[in-house]
Amino acid sequence: MRWREALRPHRAFLVLLAAGAALRALAVLGYRPALWFWADSFAYLSSALDLRPLPSRPSGYSLFLWALSPLHSVTAVVVVQHLLGLGMAVCVYALLRRRTRLPGWGAALAAAPVLLDVHQIQLEHLVMADLLFTALVVAAVTILLWRPRPGGWLVVVALLLLGLATVTRTLGLPLIALALLPALFARRWRTALAGLAAASAVLGGYAVWFHDAHGSYGMGGSSTWLWSRTMTFADCAVMKPPRDLAVLCPSGPRLAAPAYIWDARSPIQRVKKDRERLAGEFASLAIRSQPLDFLATGLHDALWAFEWDRRPYPSPGPQSAYVFPASVKPFTSKVASGGRTAAELTTAYQGASGGTRVAEPFAGWLRAYQEQGFLRGPLLAVVLLAGLAGVLARRWAALLPWTAAMVLLLLPPLIAAFDHRYVVPVVPLACLAAGLALGAPVAPVASTGSSARTAAGGRRRSASANVQADDGGRVVPADRAAKA
Template identity: 75%
Template sequence: MNVRSHRAFLIVLALGVALRGLAVLGYRPALWFWADSFSYLSSGLDLRPLESRPSGYSLFLRALFPLHSLAAVTIAQHLIGLGMGVCVYVLLRRRTRLPEWGAALAAAPVLLDVHQIQLEHLVMADLLFTALIVAAVTLVLWRPRPQPWRVIAALALLALATVTRTVGLPLIAVALVLAWPGRRAALTGLLAAGAVLGGYAVWFHGTYGSYGMGGSSVWLWSRTMTFADCAKMDPPRELAVLCPSGPRLAAPAYIWDPGSPIQKVKGDREELAGRFASLAIRSQPVDFLLTGLHDAVWAFEWDRRVYPSPGPQSAYVFPDSVRPFTPKVASAGRTATQLTTAYQGSPGATKVAEPWAGLLRLYQQQGFLRGPLLAVLLLIGLGGVVARRWAALLPWAFAVTLLFLPPLIAAFDHRYVVPVVPLACLAAGLALGAPASAPPWRSAAANVQPDERRKSVALNSAANA
């Protein structure tokens, strides 16, 4: 390896390592998101699927349990974050004519964005979810014509991403269409993905008596409450109790607000919420789409905002101070102190250590990818697709799907925007530096084995005779 030919990237990588070092030193052992973080931790300790969300991240925590260290969890996640930046750089150097500094520039947002680093330091599923998707894209795009086994492995990785966050499910279909490996390989890939998803569903059934992934219809219902008009929907009597009344709230508020209609429901909330959401979407499809799109474009604003009010994003930053754990139950009847002690043998409440934390807070004032720049990256990727630089299509399609789908089915949250960044960077780099090529779905024939190709030619000749 010629170090000089990678000098710019190594500088960016070193800066990324230093920033993550500040996070490890300044916020020990990890940052927590109440109460989701503790639900994942509880699921990992008890080895049971969660009812409200998939538990792939809990299995990741379980895999690291022998280390008995939450600091080891965050360090592992930081290493995974660095690995994503390496994937972006190496893939662009391999597949494009970009100069070394250009590929390093494309990897910089992944390595240096403070919100990416904060997400790595948070005990949450989003980092693992993003890494699995980036790994899948890297496998598919490693060669101009993806080998069938690479597409099969990528589909399995996307299935693992789906059992980490359910929003990964449509990516399996997107990958299958855009990286078509041929019928036989496509079927094998679907079987591999199905084995992962089916295995998780069986695990879920063993706990709850029904096959599922651990999603909640209440989230989709809360999204529809921001636009639902029961005069247009004409819901049956049992659903009318869920109709909105009074001033409209932010979508998540309908789940937690004591005055929300869902709090008045007795019985199966999931079933009623799902039926109401389905009726609202079928009755007002245009309102459903426009509401989600309206919220999604907040990702392109210069300053990050707290949904739904304007202002600096406060939920996913490195804070000045952290409240100590309280005796309040965090998950499964246990407090945060009990859960973290069960995992590492000592309480895991975050301790803010200066001056390291202060240096990171100073950096986070400007050290992140601004919304308009994300829009530019996506437009460059789209331009590459229009110019028939098809290598950019898969990461661009993934980025757009992950950007617009969460606001449609749940709510806008900047935590859902961060996974878009490495995919948008890849798409932009491939759009600028990759040569024009045949669409990926036309290259499947090139992957057919020689004996199969000869057999096909022979059959065609016999038919023409």
């Protein structure tokens, strides 16, 4: 039948897609209704219920939860997130098949980490902003690279998606600049301006919403996170801070960066007024006084992404390996966010408490798989090096996803802390860059002219006649298509 012939070149990917869907089904069946990250998950849920931006972080994910709230189901939320995860793999595969000569199995291999990495699946099952952010970024990059020279409307849609990604996690802001660079280098001023306007409309609209709730324009970033990062290297003897900032100087043994926010021994706990302002000024002074220490500390922590095993505690202090657990503690009466407990928040969202229930044997099968079913750190390094090799070889299509992957890998350890949760969004972009680097690019089809064109137009028609689409939908020379 015709549909079988059409699917035949994609058999390898379809097998992997089915395996990825099966693993996600185990997550949905084994951990009901979702996994929660204390207390961030409940802060997002509280913001979705009140439809009010959070003061300490962007609330684009809360808008996502609000949009899905008519379903009255946390399970529906994670199912949508799992579908977005599968959609990212489809983007990687489809783009590689369109823009390169990679065979079906090669493009499927590039998409495999997105489909089969258990930590990707765990992130999809977590009520957190990271999955939505990653899906928006991958969709934007796919749109920008779908054609060698994307039209103005494609650029506008892509920048609109990156604007939405930025109000989900502020890491999207440098990606907006990266996405605009190709149009600027090509001197496509109108296209660049239209794309910038689209992203600015999203950011500006969010800033107005934030102002309406909190009295100032912003996106809810917290200077405390950057301050905690600088506390791992700050030397007040070098910085010579003024008296009002000296109270924030580190004392005693150094802690992991996140511990400086929560630990009772942290200097920030002694500050009662103007905490955000003082933390921001201290961090700025530390970076200006010790720029090399700032860079060395962040880059050193980023290297943890390339270790063979994902250690739960790569440094002293709280960390998480982000795995599917054997058991989950029930909700307690502790306030989670907005003056409400976790049970109260989840009940308001779906009509019943959302405490996680571990259901066997599905959860056990998934835990057995996660012992080996993930992309090891050295393999991620190889994938990133393959993308870099393509950039150096002037495979320019690989440049955008590779630079975006490096931004997402390096920026969090520089401005906040290393966390394995921040490494997962790097993988689909890195795999896409590697595929674009290793696969020979497909030559664009020359356009056919009208019968009134000149001989030059006739030559273009001849060139167009010498290319055909193979059974995978890619454009190849006619003689190669005939052999296939």
